Amino acid sequence: MLRSRGRCARGCSNNRETNNVPVQYESGGDAIHVRGRAGETCWDDAVDGTGVALFDAVMPAVEGEYCANATRRFANGYSSGSFMAHRLARIRADMLRGVATIAGGHGCDPVAPHTPTDHPPCEEYAGCAAYTPVVWCQTSGQNHARQDSLATPAFWDFLSVL
Secondary structure (H helix, E strand, O other): OOOOOOOOOOOOOOOHHHOOOOOHHHHHHHOOOOOOOOOOOOOOOOOOOHHHHHHHHHHHHHHHHOOOOOOOOEEEEEOHHHHHHHHHHHHOOOOOOEEEEEOOOOOOOOOOOEEEOOOOOEEEEOOOOOOOOEEEEOOOOOOOOOOHHHHHHHHHHHHHOO
16 A cells, blocks of 8 residues: 655545546647556655656656657646645656646745736746746635636646747
8 A cells, every 4th residue: 555645735635536637638639648646645745755656657658658759748736746746846857847736835936026827817927946937826715626727728838838
């Protein structure tokens, strides 16, 4: 049995197969989507955890089977999947071109200048780590919802141009 050591925000789901932002509805045939599944109800995002080990095993397997561009790998996540995507962005930055997350944290200066995007209430922030564009979508009253109608097109628009 896998032990979940990762951050488990309220809203971690036992329905792990459908607990992903459905970016494939926006990307069509322009992307290969590999939908991971947490070992328990939340991702184990420890550096030596099962989530990182899964990523490390899946990438060469997928790229060995499909015609995939290894310079255009992305990760996205919802809830504890956001924390998992952020962990991968830090420790596998050389393998990922970008990440998109919802209901997880972000690491920019909250008072830095920002500009609107094509997906209100999303704004692109300055004041983030060098060479890492961040788009933040502040929503209220959504609790811990996945917000597919906002996240799905916003994720693909952001990732597809990186």
